[in-house]
Amino acid sequence: MQIAQSKTSASPWRLLPLQQLIPWIVPAGLIFVWQVLSQLGLLSTRILPAPTAIVQAAIQLTLSGELIANVGISLYRALVGFLIGGSIGFGLGLLNGISPIAERFLDSTVQMIRNIPHLALIPLVILWFGIGDPARLFLVALGVFFPIYINTFHGIRSLDPNLLEMGEVYGLRPRELFWTIILPGALPSILVGLRYALGIMWVTLIVAETIAANSGIGYMAMNAREFMQTDVVVLSILMYALLGKLADSIVRVLEHWWLPWHPSQGI
């Protein structure tokens, strides 16, 4: 234990700065080559704009407020869709995980719907909701629902039944059993589901925004394509990547807070 602790706490400090830089050498090199090729005219701007052009586009769109407005609306759609789908998935996962009757009643239905790729529903969803925000929120919520549901459900079901028996022997009431054993025991699995769900959230939003939208990052990209502004297209793609990375980092922080006991946290 002590060896492992000193290893994890010492390495980031002692090995600075060279070791920390190594992972960045290849990406930095690629960007450099890309820039050189663009400036020499070997890489047409129609295919890929120079990195500096993308930075310029970013500055321009930020100053005009367009970038922030579009990122804001995309974030809003992602978040609302996620909250709706995630909370339904979490609630249903808890219910079916705890109650075998509810599981028998609902689980096979959920599994059947899960086998439909949710993006295949786009034509139907457009017929139902039109091309406004409700259609996009519906798709995001649907996509997010399944990973959260399945991982919550399995997190509870794969709990060690011996721990639950122990809890009963030690006089825990059902409510206490839930808060001290069931939920903390299922939490690692729930967070895995959260990670998957965030990935699906962005993918769904990208597709939904490129098909029919008049705002958002996807709209920004599709609109730029009409005018052959490859720099804006690439910028939009980078924005998605950045937001995806941000979401992933948030889950990592949550894991750090909520699972300090977990082997993945290096104790």
Added chain:
Amino acid sequence: MMTQIEYQGMSIHSVKYENGARLKIQNLSKAFGDFQVLKDINLEVSPGEFVTVVGKSGCGKSTLLRLLGGLDQPTQGQIYQNGQVLQGLNRDARVMFQDSRLLPWRRVLDNVSLGLKHQAQQQGQWALDQVGLGDRPQQWIMQLSGGQRQRVALARALVSQPRLLLLDEPLGALDALTRIGMQNLIETLWQEQRFTALLVTHDVEEAVCLGDRVIVIEEGNITLNLPITLPRPRDTASVPFAELKVQILDRILKRQRPPVSEPAYTAPLFAT
């Protein structure tokens, strides 16, 4: 270790002698489907007595313990605890299992004070001090060795001052040295707190070392009920100890031996 009557201003830990539960097991049977695990068991245990149960795996000894803890319900017969029929979970009993069954997401102290409503932190710390882990209340379970985990489990079992402690092969997974240390610890705490103890084990030496009485269960029947009168702490290397051990082992393994001329310690034998 001293008996602690006052601990950080608490008097609740004053040790009540004759605190242990009195058990009377009457015509107890347990069947799982068609399979009879326990057949018409009769047994009485005095308050504060330490009874050890040995037998081959699958003989029903763990089932007896689960029935006493109220984790399973008997098919026939009753268990009387202090004169009252035991129904449902036994609130006066605490069980220590072979696997420690600690919650990895709670720190050591929070595991020990699980289910306590009042003064949980102080009582948990008291119990941790008793098992010699008072200096690491804030560690995670993952950071402890197997022996330390069982000591935390013992502290958790003892923190509520149970009248009956049920030990289901708690030392089975430990190495020999750690096991000896744990046996001494259990014996010391039992002598201080005078709860009734029932230890299920397949280690005959452990059974003789700790028990006021050793009970052998074979195919669901009690076939040997042997009081051990050796003074404590017991010397596992002494001749009487070895003879008792051999007597029990012979019983379990059904070995025949030429009769020993004048054994040094003649233990009374009640076969039922």
